[in-house]
Amino acid sequence: MAEYKYTPADFKSDQIVKWCPGCGDHAILNAVQRAMPEVADALDIPHNKFTFVSGIGCSSRFIYYMKTFGFHTIHGRANAIATGIKVANPELSVWVCSGDGDSLAIGGNHFIHAIRRNIDLNMILFNNEIYGLTKGQYSPTTKLGKITKTSPYGTIEKPFNPGELVIGAKGTFFARTIDMEVMLTKDCLVAAAKHKGMAVVEALVNCVIFNDKTHAAFAGDRQTRLKNTITLKHGEKMLFGEGNNKGLVFEDMRLKVVTVGEDGYTLDDILTHDAHTEDTTLHSMLAAMKYPEYPVAVGVIRDVQDNNVYDKKVEEQVAEVQQSAKIKCMDDLLRSGETWEIE
Amino acid sequence: MENLNAKELKEVVIRFSGDSGDGMQLTGTLFSNTSALIGNGISTFPDYPAEIRAPQGTVAGVSGFQVHIGANKVTNPGDYCDVLVAMNPAALKANRKWLKKDATVIIDGDTLTEDNIKKAGFTTLDPIEELGLGGYNVVIPDITSMTRAALADMGLDNKSVVKCKNMFALGICFYIYNRPEDYAKRYIDEKFAKKNPAVAEANKRAIDAGYYYAANTHQFANTYKVEAAPLEKGTYRSINGNVATAWGFCAASEKSGLPLFCGSYPITPATVILEELAKRKDLGVKTVQAEDEIAGICTSIGAAYAGNFAVTTTSGPGLSLKSEALGLAVMAELPLVVVDVQRGGPSTGLPTKTEQSDLMQALYGRNGECHAVVIAASSPSDCFHYAFMASKIAMEHMTPVILLTDGFIANGSEPWRIPSMAEYPTICPPIVEKCESDFMPYARNEKLARGWAFPGKEGLEHRIGGLEKDCLKGTISYDPANHQEMTRTRAKKVALVADELPTPEVMGDKNADVLVIGWGGTRGHLQSAVSELQEEGKSISLLHFNYLNPMPHGVEELLKGHKKIVVCELNEGQFASYLRQMFQSYTFEQYNKTEGQPFTIVELKDKFNSLL
Numbered sequence: 010m011a012e013y014k015y016t017p018a019d020f021k022s023d024q025i026v027k028w029c030p031g032c033g034d035h036a037i038l039n040a041v042q043r044a045m046p047e048v049a050d051a052l053d054i055p056h057n058k059f060t061f062v063s064g065i066g067c068s069s070r071f072i073y074y075m076k077t078f079g080f081h082t083i084h085g086r087a088n089a090i091a092t093g094i095k096v097a098n099p100e101l102s103v104w105v106c107s108g109d110g111d112s113l114a115i116g117g118n119h120f121i122h123a124i125r126r127n128i129d130l131n132m133i134l135f136n137n138e139i140y141g142l143t144k145g146q147y148s149p150t151t152k153l154g155k156i157t158k159t160s161p162y163g164t165i166e167k168p169f170n171p172g173e174l175v176i177g178a179k180g181t182f183f184a185r186t187i188d189m190e191v192m193l194t195k196d197c198l199v200a201a202a203k204h205k206g207m208a209v210v211e212a213l214v215n216c217v218i219f220n221d222k223t224h225a226a227f228a229g230d231r232q233t234r235l236k237n238t239i240t241l242k243h244g245e246k247m248l249f250g251e252g253n254n255k256g257l258v259f260e261d262m263r264l265k266v267v268t269v270g271e272d273g274y275t276l277d278d279i280l281t282h283d284a285h286t287e288d289t290t291l292h293s294m295l296a297a298m299k300y301p302e303y304p305v306a307v308g309v310i311r312d313v314q315d316n317n318v319y320d321k322k323v324e325e326q327v328a329e330v331q332q333s334a335k336i337k338c339m340d341d342l343l344r345s346g347e348t349w350e351i352e
Numbered sequence: 353m354e355n356l357n358a359k360e361l362k363e364v365v366i367r368f369s370g371d372s373g374d375g376m377q378l379t380g381t382l383f384s385n386t387s388a389l390i391g392n393g394i395s396t397f398p399d400y401p402a403e404i405r406a407p408q409g410t411v412a413g414v415s416g417f418q419v420h421i422g423a424n425k426v427t428n429p430g431d432y433c434d435v436l437v438a439m440n441p442a443a444l445k446a447n448r449k450w451l452k453k454d455a456t457v458i459i460d461g462d463t464l465t466e467d468n469i470k471k472a473g474f475t476t477l478d479p480i481e482e483l484g485l486g487g488y489n490v491v492i493p494d495i496t497s498m499t500r501a502a503l504a505d506m507g508l509d510n511k512s513v514v515k516c517k518n519m520f521a522l523g524i525c526f527y528i529y530n531r532p533e534d535y536a537k538r539y540i541d542e543k544f545a546k547k548n549p550a551v552a553e554a555n556k557r558a559i560d561a562g563y564y565y566a567a568n569t570h571q572f573a574n575t576y577k578v579e580a581a582p583l584e585k586g587t588y589r590s591i592n593g594n595v596a597t598a599w600g601f602c603a604a605s606e607k608s609g610l611p612l613f614c615g616s617y618p619i620t621p622a623t624v625i626l627e628e629l630a631k632r633k634d635l636g637v638k639t640v641q642a643e644d645e646i647a648g649i650c651t652s653i654g655a656a657y658a659g660n661f662a663v664t665t666t667s668g669p670g671l672s673l674k675s676e677a678l679g680l681a682v683m684a685e686l687p688l689v690v691v692d693v694q695r696g697g698p699s700t701g702l703p704t705k706t707e708q709s710d711l712m713q714a715l716y717g718r719n720g721e722c723h724a725v726v727i728a729a730s731s732p733s734d735c736f737h738y739a740f741m742a743s744k745i746a747m748e749h750m751t752p753v754i755l756l757t758d759g760f761i762a763n764g765s766e767p768w769r770i771p772s773m774a775e776y777p778t779i780c781p782p783i784v785e786k787c788e789s790d791f792m793p794y795a796r797n798e799k800l801a802r803g804w805a806f807p808g809k810e811g812l813e814h815r816i817g818g819l820e821k822d823c824l825k826g827t828i829s830y831d832p833a834n835h836q837e838m839t840r841t842r843a844k845k846v847a848l849v850a851d852e853l854p855t856p857e858v859m860g861d862k863n864a865d866v867l868v869i870g871w872g873g874t875r876g877h878l879q880s881a882v883s884e885l886q887e888e889g890k891s892i893s894l895l896h897f898n899y900l901n902p903m904p905h906g907v908e909e910l911l912k913g914h915k916k917i918v919v920c921e922l923n924e925g926q927f928a929s930y931l932r933q934m935f936q937s938y939t940f941e942q943y944n945k946t947e948g949q950p951f952t953i954v955e956l957k958d959k960f961n962s963l964l
Contacts, residue, residue: 022815024827055810056813057807057808057809057810057811057812057813058807058808059807060658060807062654065818072815072817073815073817073827073828075815076813077813078807078808078812078813078814078815079814079815079816079817080654080657080684080815080816080817081815081816081817081818081819082650082653082680082817082818083676083677083679083680083818086646086647086650086677089615089642089643089646089647089650089651089654090650090651090653090654090657091654092640092647092650092651092654093613093615093640093650093651093652093653093654093655093656093657093658093662094654094655094657094658094807095654095658096613096638096640096651096654096655097611097613097638097654097655097658097659097660097662098658098659098660098806098807098808100808101658101807101808118643118644118647119643119646119647119650122642122643122647323638323640326633327633327636327637327638330633330634331633331634331636334633334634335634336634336635337634338606338635338773339599339602339603339606339635339773340772340773342599342602342632342634342635343589343599343770343771343773344587344589344770346589347385347389347535347589347590348587348588348589348770349388349389349391349587349588349589350586350587350588351391351580351583351584351585351586351587351588351769352585
């Protein structure tokens, strides 16, 4: 492990942060700037190798606030552009900042294909369940029935659950965090960085102006979060609630919330989280848990080692072909195959 | 079997045609490559349907391959053919209109069944009579049954045997035109011998059988020779436009020292460029077959940002999809080459047919004041040169460049004198290695190109994007004066490229009565038509363009002193409009065609004669 001794200040640009006061994005920025020194040391990546890429939307302004290489691109295309960057230079630590509109609506295709390819990008998916920058239209994650400017009588479209989408596309890493939980966010980001392959961290953020308190029922304050969310850690029991009195068991092919010590359930019955298993069944169920029936799962839900990492495979294939290739330069290529002389 | 009584011909045009599954493209390619190898000038034109296997025996499913060989340099695949090989009645019907007056028609007699004739849409059972081929030299060998007989003892199934009938037809043509069989046989061995030696043997034997049949029948009493063309000394190869384009990029990568990246999505007729680049891992090329056209250009923009030399390839509808991202590349001022292999449009249009109707889209098809360099290649082999030049301009001027080719030159092939890479210049992009003080990403050099500072370079961390930027720092700027300045600077940067462009040359008298203007892939046809008229003593010249935006310096001088100027394009007048806007005191007449086919020399000469 290298020791660069960076501080969060090394990752802060001189630009004034222009998100609304109270916007959840501020907390994510804070967590990212805290995570980067740790990532640099853990992966031995100097400051100049960090590259942030974003699409369009409030969260996509993120890159201007980071004192790293940054590319603020066009609506929906951050994952595609980041793919090009990473393939061109796999040594870079590439971070994608994108929102629920940017990556799940206009950029949905690039999102699922980046996951399918398992390219080594780290993505922060800011999910505020609304279009903020265009001032309050419903997004692909807006709750069914929600009244917004483009759904004055309530939406009639079912929302995506980003976690299910990632796992459905056979994603190798998915974590979820909440804007207020800065340390949890930081831990998820460091885990994402350490993961080889596509890593998606869904950040549940609050839009104070257009969708205030959309996550408040389970994430409003510390006490609510303690009761209504479950922080998953690999190898640890799936416990939550005050004094960890509640837990998850697997019964009748589904997850069930139980109280430890009640109805005959003991600590031994509670599931232990295995983030590393390739099997998607339980990860998918955990990602899909919705309040109030379940606590909302946060932390690293899935973190599977898969050696098919796209950018590495591209490099390997090129190297392999080059090793045995007869054509070493353009002049070789031009003279390859059938040629003839005119005297 | 040298035929001593062969008559000498200056040139000949042969059209191979049959069902899409009959292997006509291969047959034509083997004939043309053989001719190229013995030193003829050649030009080819594959003309095939968009459907992979349209209903057998129907006119819709006919696939053709025309090759023009000559004892001189050949600039186009010829309008009308001297020989038509038709593997069924549908092929005969589809290609009737391409016959020269006393052409030879070879049709497989086995296919002249009632069923096939009806399927081809004939109203009578005598297609020869119905098509008015009485005065033509029609030969009706039973190709299928003779192929079957020749391969009877090989123990192959009927399907594999029948598949060899195209090689029988090739053998006939080899005899008539005194071509050696060895190249075709060698090709077959390389292609099939490992996987299926019996199939390779059968194909080779079918060539022999066709050859001997032709030698023994009196129907081919006359055979012909086409001498080698007096081409410039050197080593030659045959090349098509798409491969030449791909190689031009590889060459630019080598000359710039930057790895080549291609993000692309399959689309006819551009796909071969991506296929070729995917093979070029030996030269370190990285390709990403993206999830869609937009991701094709976006991965390339990402790669350009990260310091690769990036290209993306497409055809018309794909260019439409890429236009927003192209605007980002203009705004971010990153080098990028976008190839548009034009096809018939709008919408899906005619995917396998040629057209030049994307010019306006290439020049203007983006939001905002959004200038890009536009270049057009004009023959299969010069796609190499223009792909290289497009790359050089993109990298040295930090700008997107659109390279227009078209289905005709992309699929067509011709002999090409192989250049040495030593003949090509080094490409010097303004790469920033380090910066003593605060790095200014939008500081510019004398070309107005900004510095290219890749992620990973120490001390050069900076942010760019699609929002308007401060003219030096690159940070977001909504300042009115800054936007004005940046808009004009981006335009001027592209305009300055003209300082490095050659003035196009007039072919012929600079003061000829009629000046013919063309651009891109029509050059071969225009050149032939104009030079034939010049030989007849007519006062006519050709001015052909490759660099379209910016317009090279000195063009206006060339427009002066003519009685008439006519702009010929395979669209409804896009370049003519562009010229009118730029040179308002001149009158530009037009000759246009949007049939999905190249010009014919005949129609061009008719038009020019009417102006003379």
